[in-house]
Amino acid sequence: MRCCTLLLLLLLCGAAQARGLENRAAPALHATTLDGSSYSLAAHRGELVIVNFWASWCAPCQEELPAFEAYYRAHRDEGLSVLAINTDDPEQLDKVRHIAAQYSFPTALIAQLQAPGYGRIWRLPISFVIDRDGVLRFDGGAGQRKLWDLPSLEQELRPLLQATAAPTR
Template identity: 45%
Template sequence: MARQPESRGAGTPPQGLADPSRRTLIRRVAGLGMAAGGLLAQPARADALRLGQPAPPLVLHTLDGRDIATRDLLGQVVIATFWATWCGPCREELPILSAYAKRHAAQGLQVLGFSLDAPADLPKVRDVAATLSFPIGLLGSAYAGAYGRVWRIPVSFTIDRAGKLADNGWDDEQPAWSEARLRRVVAPLLAGKA
């Protein structure tokens, strides 16, 4: 039986945390929140992400065995999207994102799909991937390097043609892609506007 987190006052660290630094505490609480089924409101975000600064590198290990590194996609607009087969909002946004990616591939749009599914769910991931116009791979863990622990999905990060972070998914209140959001966030980047 899973142990329920105890109710504590604001700022009271959970017992057993030896390092009281704020960053370490937030990361540990984020981990507890994930383990507790997301009962805690909002785990830590990656601290190093800054709009207009170089985007941290990502490498997608695709289902067909290729490695696609964001650093090799300079000159293209890149959307790194994190999703799972069991996530309803993800499954709603994927066809929208796929259609948009297909329509704008000639303009230099590249979407990379990172699935948070477990390796045991690979057949389900493959079924979804077969319907999409962009490459998919399993993330392998909940950590995405400098993008932090992926604690909510869907979440996406957009990188401009110069390799700079243009949209930080952790800052989006409505993170799922819609046609309106794609027009607002991605269309100006494809048109060469910052």
């Protein structure tokens, strides 16, 4: 019995650690996009940022990307930024470029990403939402698996989009 209790405590502590990123400053993120541009999360401070990890073979990813595109087109002038990170093997670059060409937000390959603070991406799709103050508000890697669609984006992100960033000192 003691062994099971200890195991349960370890599992709960691990889950608590995984959720530890949410409502804290988002870890740094730097990427080179498919067009060769540099993307830095710090450069998007003051914007609401969605970072989405996807793959060409992932059916839920293919359902979600058009919702991000529609929401981005509707709200980019209000300070919404989307960065799509593709996790395919480098041999799939042509396929990735073909899919990414359908979207107006930038796409980067996971091999061109520096974001160690986000943990291991072990399932897809995974999204992170960072508010205008640089605080991680949704940590899709910590058990909050969610397939985003337009209604859920509107419901959950609209308040964050309407919030203004705190003045910098």
